[in-house]
Amino acid sequence: MLRFYETKTIADFYVKYRPTFSQEVANVVVNYLKRKRGISEETPVVFDQLIDIACGTGQATSLFAPFFQRVDGIDVSPEMLKQAQHHNAFSHVIYKEGAAEKMPASDHSADLITSAESVHWFDVPIFLEEARRVLKHDGCLAIMGMTFPQVVEPLKLPDGNEYEMGQFASDLFMKCVLGGIYDDVAYNNCLNKYKDIYEAIPSNAKEYYDDLTLHFQWTLEEVVGYIKSVESVQNLLMQKAREFKELGVEITEELLKPFDLSERFRSEVKAAWNVEDIPESEVLIRVEHETFIILVSNFNQ
Numbered sequence: 001m002l003r004f005y006e007t008k009t010i011a012d013f014y015v016k017y018r019p020t021f022s023q024e025v026a027n028v029v030v031n032y033l034k035r036k037r038g039i040s041e042e043t044p045v046v047f048d049q050l051i052d053i054a055c056g057t058g059q060a061t062s063l064f065a066p067f068f069q070r071v072d073g074i075d076v077s078p079e080m081l082k083q084a085q086h087h088n089a090f091s092h093v094i095y096k097e098g099a100a101e102k103m104p105a106s107d108h109s110a111d112l113i114t115s116a117e118s119v120h121w122f123d124v125p126i127f128l129e130e131a132r133r134v135l136k137h138d139g140c141l142a143i144m145g146m147t148f149p150q151v152v153e154p155l156k157l158p159d160g161n162e163y164e165m166g167q168f169a170s171d172l173f174m175k176c177v178l179g180g181i182y183d184d185v186a187y188n189n190c191l192n193k194y195k196d197i198y199e200a201i202p203s204n205a206k207e208y209y210d211d212l213t214l215h216f217q218w219t220l221e222e223v224v225g226y227i228k229s230v231e232s233v234q235n236l237l238m239q240k241a242r243e244f245k246e247l248g249v250e251i252t253e254e255l256l257k258p259f260d261l262s263e264r265f266r267s268e269v270k271a272a273w274n275v276e277d278i279p280e281s282e283v284l285i286r287v288e289h290e291t292f293i294i295l296v297s298n299f300n301q
């Protein structure tokens with residue numbers, strides 16, 4: 001089994017280039033918890049304990065932190081946790097090592113467990129049992145995901161034709177991501193927006209939302225950086241590095257460059273968009289991701 005997110009390289013790219021969920025997404029989750037507790041949406045509340053499982057570099061942990069008195073961000077990857085600790089802006093947020101299937105948390109201690117962009121890596125039935133153990137009797141589980149960008153469209157090109165060139169880049173983005181080495185089950189769960197995972201949750205108190213879209217304006221350099229942060233792209237590079245090492249070949253950046261799918265995206269987009277002479281930080285791109293949210297309550301009844 002390949003272990004993802006274990007390297008410093010991917011943690012560095014992740015913290016720099018991966019987008020986070022919006023305040024709107026956080027509000028959907030927090031309002032659900034309020035609703036389940038009989039609290040009106042307008043009432044400001046600071047709940048007791050949040051566990052953000054598979055917190056990675058802490059983006060979603062930070063988004064939810066203001067709504068809780070105590071927050072534990074938990075992840076299996078020490079490299080991702082190092083980045084989370086480094087960027088931690090909250091004194092009440094603690095990052096610790098642990099697995100979704102065996103959380104370092106007491107029974108019935110959490111008001112909310114969040115899992116952002118990560119449940120596809122878990123042993124889901126064991127994770128759900130563990131969530132049942134750790135959640136308070138009136139606690140909730142929120143599982144969030146976002147698609148790879150559905151739109152990667154240039155804002156203004158020398159030759160015009162932004163819409164068609166956007167379609168070219170959006171398709172190329174997915175070709176690059178799927179051209180790497182990935183886990184079929186995990187990727188299929190992402191591509192179907194966690195619908196299979198939702199269906200399999202044994203609860204009659206669950207809800208599914210996929211009506212919020214995230215909008216960003218990035219530069220070409222940032223889109224290339226995002227692709228570098230994708231585990232399938234890094235896995236291919238690591239696989240090639242291992243093959244060269246076995247052959248006794250000295251590994252250099254130049255040697256690996258032809259296998260770096262983010263470089264393929266960079267060069268093909270620059271040629272197709274005719275922006276080879278424009279600095280990448282000045283090539284502006286509209287990016288859209290769809291989000292999907294699973295909310296579950298009544299775990300312990």
Ligand SMILES: C[S@@+](CC[C@H](N)C(=O)[O-])C[C@H]1O[C@@H](n2cnc3c(N)ncnc32)[C@H](O)[C@@H]1O
Nearest residue numbers: 005054055056076077080099100116117118121
């Ligand atoms: C795509 S990242 C998401 C990070 C973060 N939640 C976010 O939204 O940016 C997936 C994270 O899941 C973690 N992970 C994968 N399997 C895990 C498991 N079984 N238990 C805990 N963490 C896990 C990885 O180490 C990685 O940090």
